[in-house]
Amino acid sequence: MTTLDTLCLDVYKVTSQTSDNDRLSLLVLQACIRESLGTYAYLEIGSYLGGTLLPFVQDQHCQCIYSIDKRGMLQHDERGVVYSYIANSSRRMLDGLSRHCSREDLDKVRCIDGISRELDTAQFEPIDFCLIDGEHTDQSAWEDFQLCLHVSRPDSVIVFHDADIVYKGIGRVIQYLEDQTYSFNAYHLPDVLFVIELGESNYFRHALVQEHILKNGFRGYLSSLEHTEPFRRFYNTLPFKILRNVWYFLCRKNVVP
Numbered sequence: 650m651t652t653l654d655t656l657c658l659d660v661y662k663v664t665s666q667t668s669d670n671d672r673l674s675l676l677v678l679q680a681c682i683r684e685s686l687g688t689y690a691y692l693e694i695g696s697y698l699g700g701t702l703l704p705f706v707q708d709q710h711c712q713c714i715y716s717i718d719k720r721g722m723l724q725h726d727e728r729g730v731v732y733s734y735i736a737n738s739s740r741r742m743l744d745g746l747s748r749h750c751s752r753e754d755l756d757k758v759r760c761i762d763g764i765s766r767e768l769d770t771a772q773f774e775p776i777d778f779c780l781i782d783g784e785h786t787d788q789s790a791w792e793d794f795q796l797c798l799h800v801s802r803p804d805s806v807i808v809f810h811d812a813d814i815v816y817k818g819i820g821r822v823i824q825y826l827e828d829q830t831y832s833f834n835a836y837h838l839p840d841v842l843f844v845i846e847l848g849e850s851n852y853f854r855h856a857l858v859q860e861h862i863l864k865n866g867f868r869g870y871l872s873s874l875e876h877t878e879p880f881r882r883f884y885n886t887l888p889f890k891i892l893r894n895v896w897y898f899l900c901r902k903n904v905v906p
């Protein structure tokens with residue numbers, strides 16, 4: 650039986666913009682899905698060098714993989730900085746992956762250079778596991794989720810990476826699922842993953858997920874909050890601190906009744 654100790658982060662042989670805790674969380678979900686479904690299909694939005702793709706490429710149980718990536722040079726982000734991705738191409742990613750897997754494994758990967766709102770959903774086979782790690786804006790997170798929802802099976806899992814950045818987009822997603830009376834469960838995994846299990850997937854009941862949450866759940870909470878530290882520090886620099894104190898004083902916001 651798979652336990653946390655038997656999951657090995659060494660499968661992440663290609664550079665990935667994820668932390669060790671993120672990787673462990675993804676391996677936990679992958680193991681649960683493999684165990685319950687036998688074979689499954691994976692879709693990822695935002696692959697860059699293929700770091701988060703490789704564990705699925707190497708998994709014989711994963712029979713079909715879609716890698717959707719805009720492959721642009723510049724990436725907008727809710728943190729207010731435009732990030733540059735140099736020489737970002739599917740060719741480069743596939744070359745990198747090919748050093749760690751067989752030709753047959755690599756042939757499972759279907760690369761789509763584009764953005765979710767422009768894709769024809771009819772081209773996809775039904776998906777069991779989606780990872781959203783593309784543009785880190787609330788609007789993109791929302792649009793990426795809509796694509797995933799349309800192409801996924803009723804009992805699938807959709808995971809957001811960098812949930813601490815696109816939390817408003819995720820909030821909109823949750824509101825939508827509730828308004829449309831979808832059956833779902835949602836929870837946070839360390840460090841910055843937000844998991845939505847649709848229908849009766851119920852992976853959160855699996856012993857592996859439970860063990861991971863008990864041992865490491867708190868790490869994700871702290872790490873997500875620590876990512877907001879630069880904003881807190883900036884907000885507490887002297888001019889803002891004085892202005893806020895004057896404002897609070899004038900509005901009596903600093904008075905505890």
Ligand SMILES: C[S@@+](CC[C@H](N)C(=O)[O-])C[C@H]1O[C@@H](n2cnc3c(N)ncnc32)[C@H](O)[C@@H]1O
Nearest residue numbers: 665666695696697700701718719720782783784
């Ligand atoms: C954070 S990186 C992905 C990292 C990867 N998952 C990993 O950990 O190795 C983000 C990727 O999303 C792509 N991207 C940016 N905007 C996008 C969009 N609107 N739709 C799809 N992909 C996008 C970028 O080209 C970049 O390769």
